[in-house]
Amino acid sequence: MALDKMLVIGAALFCCGLYTILTRRNAVAVLMGVELVLNAANINFVAFSHYGSRLIGGQIFAVFVIVLAAAEAAVALAIFLRLFATTGTVEVDTADHLRG
Amino acid sequence: MIRYAYLIPFLPLLSFFVNLAVGKRLPRKGDWLSLGTIGAGLVMSLVIFFEVFRIYDPNFRYHVVVPWLSLGGRFVINAGILVDNLTAVMLVVVSGVSFLVHLFSVGYMHGDPKYSRFFAYLSVFSFSMLGLVLAESFFFIYIFWELVGFSSYALIGFWFEKKSAADAGKKAFIVNRIGDFGFLIGFLLLFATTGVLGYDEVFRAIGEGKIGGTLLTLAGIGIFCGAIGKSAQFPLHVWLPDAMEGPTPVSALIHAATMVAAGVYLVGRVYPIFTPDAFLFIAYVGLLTLFITGTIAITATDIKKVLAYSTCSQLGYMILGLGVGGFTAGLAHLTTHAAFKACLFLGSGSVIHAVHSQEITEMGGLRKKMPITFVTFLIATLAISGVPFFSGFYSKDMILGAALEFGLKNPHHMILFAGALLTAGMTAFYMFRLVIRTFLGEPVDHHKFEHAHESPPNMWVPLVVLAGLSFSFWYSGWFGDLVRKPASVIPAPSAMHASAPGTVAAPSPEGRYERAVSFSLAHAGAPETPKAAPGNGSADPPAHPEGGHGTPVPPEGHGAAGGHGAGGAAPREAASHDAAHDEHLAHTAHTWAMRLSILFAGLGIGLAFVVYGFGWINPAKVASTLKPVHTFLVNKWYFDELYEATAVNGTKALSRALGWFDLNVVDGLVNLCAQLGVWFSYLTGKFDNTVVDGAVNGVADVTIGSGSFFRRFQTGKLYHYVFILAGGVLIIYLVKAF
Numbered sequence: 001m002a003l004d005k006m007l008v009i010g011a012a013l014f015c016c017g018l019y020t021i022l023t024r025r026n027a028v029a030v031l032m033g034v035e036l037v038l039n040a041a042n043i044n045f046v047a048f049s050h051y052g053s054r055l056i057g058g059q060i061f062a063v064f065v066i067v068l069a070a071a072e073a074a075v076a077l078a079i080f081l082r083l084f085a086t087t088g089t090v091e092v093d094t095a096d097h098l099r100g
Numbered sequence: 101m102i103r104y105a106y107l108i109p110f111l112p113l114l115s116f117f118v119n120l121a122v123g124k125r126l127p128r129k130g131d132w133l134s135l136g137t138i139g140a141g142l143v144m145s146l147v148i149f150f151e152v153f154r155i156y157d158p159n160f161r162y163h164v165v166v167p168w169l170s171l172g173g174r175f176v177i178n179a180g181i182l183v184d185n186l187t188a189v190m191l192v193v194v195s196g197v198s199f200l201v202h203l204f205s206v207g208y209m210h211g212d213p214k215y216s217r218f219f220a221y222l223s224v225f226s227f228s229m230l231g232l233v234l235a236e237s238f239f240f241i242y243i244f245w246e247l248v249g250f251s252s253y254a255l256i257g258f259w260f261e262k263k264s265a266a267d268a269g270k271k272a273f274i275v276n277r278i279g280d281f282g283f284l285i286g287f288l289l290l291f292a293t294t295g296v297l298g299y300d301e302v303f304r305a306i307g308e309g310k311i312g313g314t315l316l317t318l319a320g321i322g323i324f325c326g327a328i329g330k331s332a333q334f335p336l337h338v339w340l341p342d343a344m345e346g347p348t349p350v351s352a353l354i355h356a357a358t359m360v361a362a363g364v365y366l367v368g369r370v371y372p373i374f375t376p377d378a379f380l381f382i383a384y385v386g387l388l389t390l391f392i393t394g395t396i397a398i399t400a401t402d403i404k405k406v407l408a409y410s411t412c413s414q415l416g417y418m419i420l421g422l423g424v425g426g427f428t429a430g431l432a433h434l435t436t437h438a439a440f441k442a443c444l445f446l447g448s449g450s451v452i453h454a455v456h457s458q459e460i461t462e463m464g465g466l467r468k469k470m471p472i473t474f475v476t477f478l479i480a481t482l483a484i485s486g487v488p489f490f491s492g493f494y495s496k497d498m499i500l501g502a503a504l505e506f507g508l509k510n511p512h513h514m515i516l517f518a519g520a521l522l523t524a525g526m527t528a529f530y531m532f533r534l535v536i537r538t539f540l541g542e543p544v545d546h547h548k549f550e551h552a553h554e555s556p557p558n559m560w561v562p563l564v565v566l567a568g569l570s571f572s573f574w575y576s577g578w579f580g581d582l583v584r585k586p587a588s589v590i591p592a593p594s595a596m597h598a599s600a601p602g603t604v605a606a607p608s609p610e611g612r613y614e615r616a617v618s619f620s621l622a623h624a625g626a627p628e629t630p631k632a633a634p635g636n637g638s639a640d641p642p643a644h645p646e647g648g649h650g651t652p653v654p655p656e657g658h659g660a661a662g663g664h665g666a667g668g669a670a671p672r673e674a675a676s677h678d679a680a681h682d683e684h685l686a687h688t689a690h691t692w693a694m695r696l697s698i699l700f701a702g703l704g705i706g707l708a709f710v711v712y713g714f715g716w717i718n719p720a721k722v723a724s725t726l727k728p729v730h731t732f733l734v735n736k737w738y739f740d741e742l743y744e745a746t747a748v749n750g751t752k753a754l755s756r757a758l759g760w761f762d763l764n765v766v767d768g769l770v771n772l773c774a775q776l777g778v779w780f781s782y783l784t785g786k787f788d789n790t791v792v793d794g795a796v797n798g799v800a801d802v803t804i805g806s807g808s809f810f811r812r813f814q815t816g817k818l819y820h821y822v823f824i825l826a827g828g829v830l831i832i833y834l835v836k837a838f
Contacts, residue, residue, distance in 0.1 A: 018822070018826055021818075021819065021822050022819045022822055022823055022826070023819070030818065092817075092818045092819075093816075093817055093818075095816075096815070096816025096817070098816070
């Protein structure tokens with residue numbers, strides 16, 4: 001498997017994630033879209049690291065991103081709980097209180 | 101006692117302040133205080149007078165000076181008093197008349213609502229007058245001079261509820277101010293040239309020649325202008341008859357004895373500084389006054405107006421006497437006149453009090469109802485008419501003598517004597533007209549006659565005292581000895597002996613002194629006959645033959661005083677010859693003046709009885725025959741109308757013009773400035789509103805606009821942001837790619 005194929009897979013995954021973010025109203029779904037984008041980035045990290053260098057910095061970075069995504073998910077889900085408690089829904093459109 | 105003379109004016113001042121402040125709450129409303137202080141002043145004055153009299157020295161002087169105000173080191177204004185024989189006499193005259201007037205007022209003003217204030221005013225008047233008499237410098241005499249003017253204003257306008265009285269007060273004050281201004285100019289001229297203010301210092305400076313010639317003449321005339329105002333001389337005599345609006349005691353106090361005498365006293369006090377020209381001016385002012393006012397008195401029907409005009413006339417005599425060199429004569433007349441004229445005024449007050457009228461046409465026959473008033477009034481009338489053994493004869497005769505002596509020496513000025521003599525006859529005439537129509541004959545108004553009554557003792561006692569002082573034996577002898585003419589301080593001109601005795605009257609060009617010696621007894625027997633004089637008094641003073649050259653010198657006093665004058669530079673024998681000659685001339689003049697004055701007084705009295713007493717001549721018929729003259733006299737020579745037309749209306753027109761200027765030009769300028777300010781403010785306001793505010797609002801608007809523009813991008817929709825984010829990335833990619 002060559003690098004370009006890996007990048008195409010990454011790009012495709014990114015587009016899926018982006019599409020999810022743009023089209024879904026549900027906050028959990030948006031969060032899932034964000035996870036897809038993060039994982040697309042992880043594929044890129046690993047692919048470049050594998051083909052472009054003898055070091056394993058990319059892989060380590062991918063591990064970090066996964067940890068970070070977990071933390072992010074924890075924080076985001078907590079926020080969604082508060083949002084649900086406040087508005088009775090997790091639609092992202094309703095969370096526009098700060099809008100001027 | 102003379103050491104305490106300075107206290108005399110301050111006693112009435114004390115009573116003035118007390119009466120003004122708490123007079124109403126004092127027992128008897130404070131009249132006893134005024135009466136007591138002036139009484140104490142009278143006692144002190146009498147004691148001083150007798151001390152001076154016992155010394156009996158013509159040159160007696162008591163002069164104390166303390167530095168009063170130091171202005172910048174070298175220049176010091178002194179305060180002090182000067183008591184000489186003249187002052188001593190004047191002190192007694194002023195405080196005596198003032199005391200009697202106070203006493204009279206207790207009865208006359210009884211029940212007046214402003215009773216205590218009246219006495220306060222009387223007190224301040226006495227203070228000013230006594231201060232004036234005691235002053236020893238031009239500065240202080242001027243202060244008291246103005247104080248006298250103020251207090252007379254207050255007293256004349258005392259019944260200020262009456263418009264006529266208030267107007268009379270204002271008139272007196274303003275007319276006096278005109279004269280005072282001359283006085284101020286006069287003494288400032290002296291001060292500017294000599295730099296000193298005390299009489300003695302000024303006299304010394306003049307003797308040293310610091311001021312002389314025309315300037316000194318002007319200074320003298322300026323100072324005399326003060327006397328013209330205060331002593332009611334032509335042409336400022338108009339205030340005095342109007343001042344009769346004041347209460348009658350005030351008329352007696354101010355307009356008979358004291359205030360009007362202040363002018364005469366002033367002339368006497370600064371006698372040494374007058375130049376021959378100034379003396380001539382003084383003499384002619386006196387002549388005009390005595391003649392004009394004498395004629396007006398003939399037709400006046402108000403008892404007080406008659407007395408007022410006769411006062412003017414007698415003051416004219418005093419001024420004339422001083423002007424022709426009769427120093428003693430003028431001041432003697434001042435003294436005697438004070439007594440008999442105060443008696444006349446208080447007598448008229450008594451009459452007015454009794455019949456409640458001032459018109460002599462409504463009186464008559466009052467001798468039966470008011471015997472004391474009648475007798476005292478008659479005595480005073482005899483005195484003023486110049487009947488022998490009465491005081492007026494003594495003093496008026498001296499004046500006439502001095503005038504004749506002057507006339508003999510300077511035949512061009514014989515009219516001074518002729519006019520005075522004629523007026524002496526007129527005086528007798530109008531005074532007896534007054535007596536006859538008031539006291540003799542049958543009552544005209546029976547209602548008023550029935551109500552008439554004799555006045556209470558505190559009113560007739562002053563009358564009796566004053567009538568008693570109207571006899572000549574009180575004055576003759578010592579007065580002439582003690583009140584001597586002071587020597588002139590003007591340095592004798594070097595051209596003095598240019599005209600030798602014996603030359604004809606034609607004045608030599610360089611000679612200041614014109615001696616008409618050839619003019620002697622033969623002429624004096626039939627002097628420029630007074631019969632030719634009628635009407636002459638109103639004529640202008642005869643012009644000098646040659647401008648200022650023919651200036652006469654006033655005769656050098658009487659008897660021993662003769663040598664004093666300007667004899668210093670003349671050769672000794674010529675001086676002694678002159679002195680002997682002068683003495684002879686003076687003696688002749690006085691003899692003839694006495695005979696003629698008795699004759700004219702007799703004629704005047706006789707005529708009065710012929711016209712008013714026996715009714716042989718009907719005065720109404722005479723009046724209608726001489727209609728223009730009568731109207732002219734009744735209208736007082738149209739002086740008031742003349743002044744109304746010129747001075748008063750002129751001032752009013754000037755005021756109006758100035759008012760117009762003020763309203764239009766000055767106010768216009770101010771308003772223009774204001775308008776400019778308004779316009780400028782309008783413009784700056786506009787600038788502020790549009791430009792400054794516009795900038796501020798513009799900033800705000802731009803902020804708001806941009807804010808509202810950009811807020812549209814803040815939708816709060818997450819996918820919008822993400823979409824834009826993605827779109828932005830895509831655009832950047834496309835831009836970088838191609």
